[in-house]
């Protein structure tokens with residue numbers, strides 16, 4: 001195999017532009033090849049990339065997201081695979097052996113890898129989440145071959161006693177608990193089993209002479225408008241013999257030089273009148289640019305640049321008059337957290353683009369959320385994910401990657417290094433306000449009967465529980481706090497189990513009473529946790545996803561292909577069970593998609609309403625789940641293709657500030673106006689039964705307030721609960737009128753009329769892309785109007801109610817050329833479906 005000339009040329013160009021003593025970083029992500037270990041033919045590979053992503057690119061496997069293909073690519077994960085590349089290094093660097101140093105920096109190998117440089121073993125990797133930096137100077141030549149041999153997790157653990165003799169709890173494939181690899185890949189109740197193998201993050205060669213800045217951690221100790229104190233830790237790659245100096249620049253202003261006498265040093269920087277970082281709704285998410293120059297005498301030997309958001313974070317878990325609180329304070333201010341649980345966007349992680357991250361987090365913001373939980377069965381996300389959260393003012397609840405199993409102690413050293421790598425990498429992201437040990441491990445161990453289900457012997461139970469306590473109460477928080485002293489940490493989510501009503505008075509809660517407990521949606525109004533970090537309900541994806549996943553099969557609602565997309569033990573029965581009280585029986589797959597999405601939206605909106613209306617009790621609401629890993633029947637509010645489900649549109653209103661709800665839980669009818677942000681609003685309200693004159697009201701919705709306005713006071717519940725006329729609710733908070741219809745009887749029992757919906761489409765932008773304004777009117781109250789089009793694009797609003805005399809104006813936009821938008825435009829409403837029955 002020939003060393004690629006471009007690598008050498010690229011390297012020499014780099015040499016020319018870099019001061020002699022500074023480090024040189026060479027990207028080694030080109031010219032890769034891969035093959036099954038037993039084969040002889042190498043094929044070109046994209047790195048970072050996995051075996052699966054490369055085989056897909058080469059057209060050698062079918063796409064697992066279509067039809068039953070998931071099964072037909074499973075063989076890949078049972079084999080051993082090799083990747084290789086070559087690279088050149090200049091003569092000058094090799095000869096300069098006295099001062100010259102070299103490491104290979106592997107940002108992520110998935111997972112069991114033996115790495116050979118010029119046929120010498122330099123690394124044995126065994127954790128997908130770790131970074132590796134073997135020293136390779138002694139092996140460097142003018143022409144080098146880097147070869148990585150991957151062993152499959154199944155093969156690796158084939159002889160482990162927890163495979164051959166006993167079990168650990170595992171929902172997916174058995175080696176999952178034994179391996180430090182993203183748990184969702186072994187199968188989850190919303191995703192397929194695709195155990196990837198390969199190089200999933202970049203590889204660089206770093207050449208340096210004396211030393212360089214390996215890590216910088218900046219932690220805010222004090223943040224107020226007068227003063228900010230930043231603890232700055234600088235870690236150098238090598239020990240030092242002579243004193244060095246660090247020059248720190250904040251927003252290009254130089255701060256006092258700091259002398260560095262040790263490999264690890266730490267000092268405090270004080271800034272007057274700092275620009276403070278706030279979460280959305282509480283101020284600007286200001287970030288401060290940081291540059292650190294490392295000097296040896298007058299010579300700059302390395303520079304580090306980054307950003308920091310100056311802010312403090314705190315978690316409050318106090319005994320109070322209700323039970324035990326659980327909430328966050330940012331810059332000393334209690335913040336109501338509204339958001340979603342995030343799962344990995346794909347099994348093809350290296351194919352997730354910056355644009356995918358941008359779109360998803362913008363969608364989160366568009367639905368007025370301020371927090372996202374990176375769930376523990378996935379991955380520590382890409383830097384870019386957190387950079388976006390920093391700049392958008394999104395708070396991140398960061399789980400460590402442990403979920404739904406027990407962990408044996410032989411992993412502990414590996415885990416300790418994993419925590420250090422990831423906390424160091426993520427430490428400077430002001431968006432991360434909370435670190436959490438794991439997802440549902442403690443709760444499951446105590447409540448799910450694992451001990452019996454997996455026939456775990458008493459002795460092993462004791463050892464597993466002891467190691468649980470050691471990991472999540474000692475090892476992980478100690479490692480975290482050794483880097484970021486005092487940052488908010490909780491050992492697990494949830495800290496309290498939904499099984500008993502009194503548990504809702506304490507801690508964090510995953511409320512799975514609705515769904516796993518099959519309770520009706522009304523229970524969301526009664527069971528309100530202190531911080532509800534999970535709750536959710538499933539629906540079918542939109543038609544575009546369904547058409548895609550069906551491939552060339554007929555689109556039928558009882559087609560067996562759909563069974564491949566329902567991974568929950570509950571099956572689809574529960575969706576129908578919760579749909580039945582409110583909506584008619586769907587007659588085809590399009591109605592099934594639409595009605596199941598309205599059912600999901602109704603349930604989750606009920607929960608959000610009651611969580612937000614009771615801030616004295618509840619200070620956080622994170623529904624399960626924001627996104628999908630593939631096109632599926634799932635809990636997500638956004639389909640895998642980026643299309644919003646009805647839930648996401650409805651959440652935009654439910655999470656808004658102010659949000660207006662109708663509450664009938666106290667046997668009276670009240671309008672509830674919730675304002676969770678740091679701003680007062682003048683609100684105009686109009687409400688009343690359709691057909692009667694609407695009552696007009698104005699009020700000031702103060703920052704952080706919940707106002708309850710009794711309406712229709714002259715009728716007892718026995719009467720109003722029979723009213724078949726919709727209640728019209730309109731409000732204006734300075735940014736345009738909004739409205740909805742509320743029905744007192746289940747909507748399918750309402751006396752609805754057939755609407756005549758008129759619309760006008762005004763294109764405002766043409767090729768490339770397409771954008772249009774849409775004006776819509778109706779002649780009778782019309783529920784849950786759903787607009788659709790053949791072009792993949794985004795409607796600014798959807799699944800909305802229309803009130804006669806009130807023109808709805810919205811936009812559609814797409815990057816695609818969509819010349820036939822008008823002919824592909826369709827409108828469906830709940831009135832249409834109910835009247836068609």
Ligand code: BMA
Nearest residue numbers: 188189190439440510534624
């Ligand atoms: C929660 C999550 C996931 C799961 C979801 C739906 O417990 O933590 O494990 O996918 O419920 O069952």
